[in-house]
Amino acid sequence: MPKKGMYCSVPTKDGIQLKMRRYTPAGGDVAKNPVILFHGVLANKHSLDFGDPDDKNQNLKELWDTYSLAAYLSQEGNxxxxxxxxxxxxxxxxxxxSFSCEYPDMPEPPVWCVDDYIEKDVPAIIQKVQETYARERKEKDSNSPVKVFWVGMSMGGMLAYAYGENKRDSRNLMGVVTxxxxxxxxxxxSFLIELASRILAPRRISVTxxxxxxxxxxKKIKNEFMENIVSKSTIDKDVMEEYITLGFDNDISSKVLSQFAVFFRHNNFCRYPRRPWAYDILDRIPLVKRRIGPHSYTEELHAFETPLLA
Incomplete structure (x- = not known):
């Protein structure tokens, strides 16, 4: 078994591997179906699994015991x-x-969008969990792999909507919480939302x-963020400081944010448009929109049939 419960996903379609941590309950009444926790757009595992139970830093251990949803689901209760x-x-x-897989965990060049999360990352993650279960339980019927519970925060839940709209993929889901x-x-x-959606409009150049x-x-921007975004009545300042350091330490392709700008401008959770400029101009013409518009997950939400708590 990999050290400290660390696993690598199966390789994605574009040849990278994603890292995962597994928390296996030590006895008690254990559910038959595993839970996968998916983080949000600018976040990482710390949004749902804050801290680290095995770190030498005592503070990170205490954060894990207090704030980690993974800790609660895997360890809590009599x-x-x-x-x-x-x-x-x-x-x-x-x-x-500090943990390495056979393949890199980021493509070169570092250009990707939300579509890559849906079509490449998520299937590779779920397949690894199912293969691990099949091996551990020595299941002979590979046509009925274990179904998973999905808990997604922010974009992590949006990925569930998109993934679950496909009938073939929805068979892998036991239930979803967003x-x-x-x-x-x-x-x-909102002027700020409109301005941000224009600044982040799709461009040929992508940066991390x-x-x-x-x-x-x-520091000034950070202080403004702490003053105006963080709820002082519900979040301790020191905890938020730690979360900014750990939870936001990610290299995100600007194309991901450009796709979110498309979502806001068109009120549509959709695939990345092939011709963003044409979509911007012709989106308000219904007959033309159907021809040039990208696949819409918003419009196809009726196809999502997995039990959902949102």
């Missing part, structure tokens, strides 16, 4: 059901930097963005 919990990181994340995961992006004409490093290198 009479409660416990879960076999898997915590993957999508491409570009850095929390598991936390703050939008399917509609209609806004009230590390929000954690940016905030730590720009």
């Amino acid at each position: 009479d409660d059901v416990k879960f076999d919990v898997w915590v993957p990181e999508l491409r570009g994340r850095r929390s598991f930097h 936390i703050g995961s939008p399917i509609s992006f209609k806004h009230t004409g 963005i590390n929000l954690g490093k940016f905030l730590n290198n720009h």
Whole structure:
């Protein structure tokens, strides 16, 4: 078994491997189906698995005991059901930097979008969990792999909507829980949202963005973030400081944010448009929109039939 519960996904279609941590309950009433926790767009595993139970830093151990959803699901309760919990990181994340797989964990050049998470990362992660279960339980019927519970925060839940709309893929899902995961992006004409969606409009050039490093290198902006974004009544300042350092330390392709800009401009959770400029111009013409518009997960949500708590 890999050291400290670390696993590598099966290789993705574009030849990378994603890192995952597994928390196996030590006895008790354990659910038959595993749980996979998917983080959000600018986040990594720390959004749902904050801290580290095996780190030499006592503070990280205490954070894990107090704030980690993975800890609660896999360890908590005397009479409660416990879960076999898997915590993957999508491409570009850095929390598991000390652990290596056979293949790299980021493509070269580092250009990807939300579509790559849906079509490449998620299938590779789920397949690894299913193969591990089949091997451990020595299941002979490969046509009925174990179904998984999916818990997704923000974009992590959006990926579940998109993945579960496909009938073939939905067979892998036992149930889905989403936390703050939008399917509609209609806004009230906010100037800041409109400005951001224009600045992040799809471009030919893509760069990587590390929000954690940016905030730590720009103290004034970080302080403004702490003052105006963080709820002082519910989040301890020191905890949030630690989360910014750990949870935002990721290399995110700007194309991911450009795709989110498309979501906001068109109020549509959709694939990355082949011709973004044409989609911007012709989106309001219904007959033309159907021809040039990308596949819409928002419009196909009716195909999602997996039990959902949102």
